[in-house]
Amino acid sequence: MLELLFLLLPIAALYGWYMGQRSAKKDQETVNNQFSRNYVTGLNFLLSNQQEKAVDLFLSMLQKQETENQIATESQFEAELTLGNLFRSRGEVDRALRIHQGLENSPHYSFEQKLLAKQQLAKDFMMAGFYDRAENYYITLLDEPEFAVNSLMKLTDIYQKTKEWKKAINVAEKLLRIAPETDKTPLSHYYCEYAKSLPNDEKQYVYSLNQALSYSPNCARASILLGDFYLQKQQYSSALGYFEQVLHQDADYLSEILDKIKACYVALNDLNGFELFLVKANQVKHNSSVDLALVEFIEQKDGIEAAQSRLYQQIRQSPSLITFHRFIAYQADEAEEGRGKESLILLHKMVGDRIQNGFHYRCFHCGYQSYRLAWHCPSCRHWESIKPMQSIDEIR
Numbered sequence: 001m002l003e004l005l006f007l008l009l010p011i012a013a014l015y016g017w018y019m020g021q022r023s024a025k026k027d028q029e030t031v032n033n034q035f036s037r038n039y040v041t042g043l044n045f046l047l048s049n050q051q052e053k054a055v056d057l058f059l060s061m062l063q064k065q066e067t068e069n070q071i072a073t074e075s076q077f078e079a080e081l082t083l084g085n086l087f088r089s090r091g092e093v094d095r096a097l098r099i100h101q102g103l104e105n106s107p108h109y110s111f112e113q114k115l116l117a118k119q120q121l122a123k124d125f126m127m128a129g130f131y132d133r134a135e136n137y138y139i140t141l142l143d144e145p146e147f148a149v150n151s152l153m154k155l156t157d158i159y160q161k162t163k164e165w166k167k168a169i170n171v172a173e174k175l176l177r178i179a180p181e182t183d184k185t186p187l188s189h190y191y192c193e194y195a196k197s198l199p200n201d202e203k204q205y206v207y208s209l210n211q212a213l214s215y216s217p218n219c220a221r222a223s224i225l226l227g228d229f230y231l232q233k234q235q236y237s238s239a240l241g242y243f244e245q246v247l248h249q250d251a252d253y254l255s256e257i258l259d260k261i262k263a264c265y266v267a268l269n270d271l272n273g274f275e276l277f278l279v280k281a282n283q284v285k286h287n288s289s290v291d292l293a294l295v296e297f298i299e300q301k302d303g304i305e306a307a308q309s310r311l312y313q314q315i316r317q318s319p320s321l322i323t324f325h326r327f328i329a330y331q332a333d334e335a336e337e338g339r340g341k342e343s344l345i346l347l348h349k350m351v352g353d354r355i356q357n358g359f360h361y362r363c364f365h366c367g368y369q370s371y372r373l374a375w376h377c378p379s380c381r382h383w384e385s386i387k388p389m390q391s392i393d394e395i396r
Contacts, residue, residue: 077103077113084120093128100124115144122154131158149179156186160376165194188216189375189383192225205229220250221375221384224257231260240264247281252387254281255289256373262293275301288320289388295326304330325351361386 084099103109103117122137138155141147152175159168172187191212195205206229212222227242243261246253265274278294281287291314299307308330315323328351332344359369364387366380377385 077109081116081120084124088120088124088127093124096124097121097128115141115147119147119150122151126154126158131162134158149175152178160186160190163193165190165197169194184215185219185383188212188219188222191215192219192221192375195225202229218249219384220246220253223249224253227257227260231264234267236264236267240268244277247277247284250384251281251285251287254287255388258289258293271297286318288318288322291318291320291323292326295323321351321354358389360389362389363387 080099080103084096084103087093087099088096100117100120104114104121109117118137118141122134122141125131125134125137135155135158138151138158141151152171155171156168156175159165159171168190169187172182172190175182176184176187189212191208195208195212198204198208206226209222209226209229212219216222223242223245227239230236230239230242240261243257243264246257261277262274265271265277275294275297278290278297281290282294291311295307295311295314298310308327311323311327311330315327325348328344328348332341332348335341335344359371361370361373362368363377363380363382363385365382365385366377368377368379368386370386373388374386376383
C-alpha cells in the first residue's frame with residue numbers, strides 16, 4: 001500500500017501542476033476577456049461622441065493594469081495608443097505626447113508597435129505646431145513600406161505650412177512614384193509657388209510653370225502667370241496664347257484676365273479677334289464678366305441700342321447682379337427727369353454698393369468667402385476651390 005502511495009505521488013504532483021496552470025490560464029483569459037469588453041465599450045463611447053466617458057474608462061483600465069499587471073501586452077498597447085489619440089483630439093497634446101513617448105521608449109513593445117507610436121508622435125507634434133519634430137519622425141518612417149505613403153502626404157502638409165516649396169515638390173514627386181493615382185493638382189501649385197519665389201531667375205521661372213502644366217494641364221494659374229510674364233515683355237502673341245488657354249482649363253477664372261486679353265488684342269490691332277473670343281467664351285460657360293465685356297464691345301462697335309438689346313437677352317437667359325447693374329444704368333440714362341429717373345439712379349447705386357461690398361470669391365468646397373483670390377483655401381485646404389463670384393452670381 002505504501003509503495004502504491006509513492007507511485008501515485010508523482011502523478012498527483014503532475015496533476016496539481018496541470019490544474020494550477022489551467023486555472024492560471026483561465027484567470028488570464030478572464031482578465032483579457034474583461035479587458036477586451038472594456039476596450040470595445042470605450043470604442044463605442046468614442047463612436048457616440050462621448051469622449052469624456054471613453055477617457056475615464058481607458059484611464060481606469062490602465063490604472064488597473066498597473067496595479068494588477070495582468071493585462072496582455074498587446075491589449076495594453078492598443079489601449080494606451082487609443083488614449084493618447086483621445087487626448088490629442090481633445091487638444092491635450094502634452095498628455096498625448098507623454099503617452100506616445102512612453103510607448104516609443106518602452107522595452108516591452110515590438111519594433112512594429114514602436115513604428116505606430118512614432119507615427120502618433122508625429123501627429124502630436126504636428127498639432128502642437130512643432131513641424132520640425134514632426135518632420136523628423138515622418139522622415140524616419142519613409143523606409144517602412146506600410147508607412148511611406150502616409151508619411152509623404154504628411155510631409156507635403158508640413159512643407160505647405162512652412163512654405164518650403166522646393167521640399168514640397170521633391171516629396172510630392174516621390175509620392176507620385178509610389179502612388180501614381182495621387183492627385184497632381186497640389187504639385188502643380190507647388191511649382192507655381194516656387195516660381196513666384198524666383199523673380200530674378202527667368203529661365204527657372206518659366207521652367208517651373210511649364211512643369212506645373214505638365215503635371216496638371218488644366219492649371220489655369222500657371223497659364224495666367226506665364227501670360228503675365230510674356231505680357232510684361234510685350235510678347236503679346238505668346239501672352240495671348242497662355243491667357244486664352246484658361247477658357248478651356250477653367251473658364252471661371254476668365255474674369256481675372258479679360259482686361260489683359262483685351263490689351264493683347266489691342267496691341268496686336270485685332271479687335272475683331274477679341275469679339276470672337278468673347279462670343280466663344282460666352283458659349284463655353286456663362287460668366288457675367290464676359291457678358292458685360294461683350295455688351296461694352298457691342299456698344300463701341302454698333303451703338304447703345306444694339307448693346308441694350310444684347311444685355312436684355314443676357315439678363316433673361318442668365319440674370320446676375322453685374323449685368324442687372326449695367327441694365328439699370330442704361331434705363332436711368334434714357335429716363336426723363338423726375339421721380340422715375342431718381343428712383344432708377346437710387347436703385348443703381350444700391351445694386352452697385354451690394355456688388356462692391358459683397359464677397360468677390362467663394363470656395364466651392366466649403367463655402368469660404370473672400371475679397372481676394374487665393375489659390376489655396378485657408379478653410380478646407382483645397383487647391384483651386386476658390387472661384388470668382390462672377391461665374392456664379394445669378395440672381396435667385
